[in-house]
Amino acid sequence: MGEADQITETTRRRDDLSSTPSNEPVPAGPGMDDPMYAAQQPEEKKTFWQRVKEPGSVWQIIFAALLAIAIGLIVTTQVEEVHPAAIAITAIPGTLWLRALRAVVLPMIVTAMIMAIQRLRKMTQGGGKAGKLARWTIGYYVITTIIAVAHSCILVGLVWSKLMQPVSGDQLKVDEDDQETIDERKEFAVHDVVVDMFESLIPSNIVDALATDSLLAVLVTAVVIGYVIKPGGALMRAVEEVEVMIMRIITVLIYLAPIGVFHLIMPNLFRLDIAEIGLNLGILIGGTLAGMVLHLFIIIPAIFFAFTRKNPYTMWIKCSPAWITAWGTASSAATLPVTIRCVLERGVPVTVTKFAVPLGCLINMDGTAIYFPIVVVFMAATQGITLGVTDYIIVVLLSTLASIGTTPIPSSSLVLTVMIAQSVGVPITGMYAVVVAIDWFLDRFRTAVNVSCDTFAAIIVTKVTGIKDEDDETQYTEELNATPDSLREPSGRGEEKA
Secondary structure, eight states: OOOHHHHHHHHHEEEEHSSOOOTOOOOOOEEETHHHHHHHHHHOOOOOOOOOOOTTOHHHHHHHHHHHHHHHHHHHHHHHHOOOHHHHHHHHHHHHHHHHHHHHHHHHHHHHHHHHHHHHHHHHHTTTTTHHHHHHHHHHHHHHHHHHHHHHHHHHIIIIIIOOOOOOHHHHHOOOOOOOOOHHHHHHHHHHHHHHHHHHHHSSSSSHHHHHTOOOHHHHHHHHHHHHHHHTTTHHOOOOOOOHHHHHHHHHHHHHHHHHHHHHHHHHHHHGGGGGGOOHHHHHHHHHHHHHHIIIIIIEEEHHHHHHOHHHHHHHHHHHHHHHHHHHHHHEEEEEEHHHHHEEEEOOOOHHHHHHHHHHHOOHHHHHHHHHHHHHHHHTTTTTTOOOOHHHHHHHHHHHHHHHOOOSSSSTTTHHHHHHHHTTOOOOOOOHHHHHHHHHHHHHHHHHHHHHHHHHHHHHHHHOOOOOOOOTTTOOHHHHHTGGGGSSSOOSSSOOOO
């Protein structure tokens, strides 16, 4: 009878609440303050305008990017030449925002990796999924990079190389200034790249690695520290506090993303001279973008659907703040805070996010891998040189190593392009200056592809490994921006989590 009385009492209270006038105070019934009770209430669906007005929302970033592109193209087509001072001054807000993003990347990678390894150690003690996460993450990144290089070489060899035409001797002539740059980059040999890639894993001086932004060395160091640090100790609490501070700074920077993206895209479009794009350069641009479209919208979605049985295009659109920011900044490292936020919003566990996304930022360069073969063939075809099957195999191997070893900063692939071209006997001519001139434009698309592939990878790895957040860890919610501490603080009682 006790249960029946309690149910009757609860029903009576609900009837009283429903009949209470809106201008009178509502009595607090039992369980009204319970998070479980609040979680059961239907959420109000936000209107489109409400979503647009949210600080740093995806719609604000999209509108800012479209407005910047529209203004940039209008000015470029209507004005004969934009004054360099106007470009420099217009870019100041975007440059400052980009510098601020880069400033938080290093401490974010350190804290994220340390805390991810700590969580993985817990999982190892309770059943062991740390090794599986590492194997699948690294294996996935390497395999997709090889796929990207392979299909790029096939398309270039069968299609794009047939359309490119040899150019005259004057166009192949190298300017004195460009020759100095080429001579400097010629010093890089194939074995040097391989040796440097492995040496960059272990820093000889940790302080120097931090000072010079050697992100791969910093990541490996953070993994080691995360494994040996004492759980719950004073140093671990300090790491958690630093992470909370970084999250608060990142929240502010994400609010400012529309302004930053606008002032990064528009000045760069001022430099685009459409009239100077000839046949060969048009094929270079079109071939590069076609390879990226094939990889991003067909190959990777097919892999994603095969593992998760989810709609890849819906997921990609929902992660649009990440790849739009990547397009605007041309830097995977600078986009890392936004990428992590988007991945967490998709329900990926904190542990997987903080391990897979920073690692992908450093070694998952599918867009760059697609770019290397077509640039090498571009420089060869304009000289009347035809590459053989053996040459393409060398390009595949070197492009895979080079894309993994390249740094996640703008135009870092230009140095490695010279090395790959020389390895297959392609001389560096004046066409290299053309590649350099247009690289800033294509680099934005490469970065957007790289970041997009990182978001797909995090969800695939989560599905394969089956890793979930522990009961005392709070999943990402929309309130994270207001309370970034929720990523590290226990929720109190696991049964109260919605």
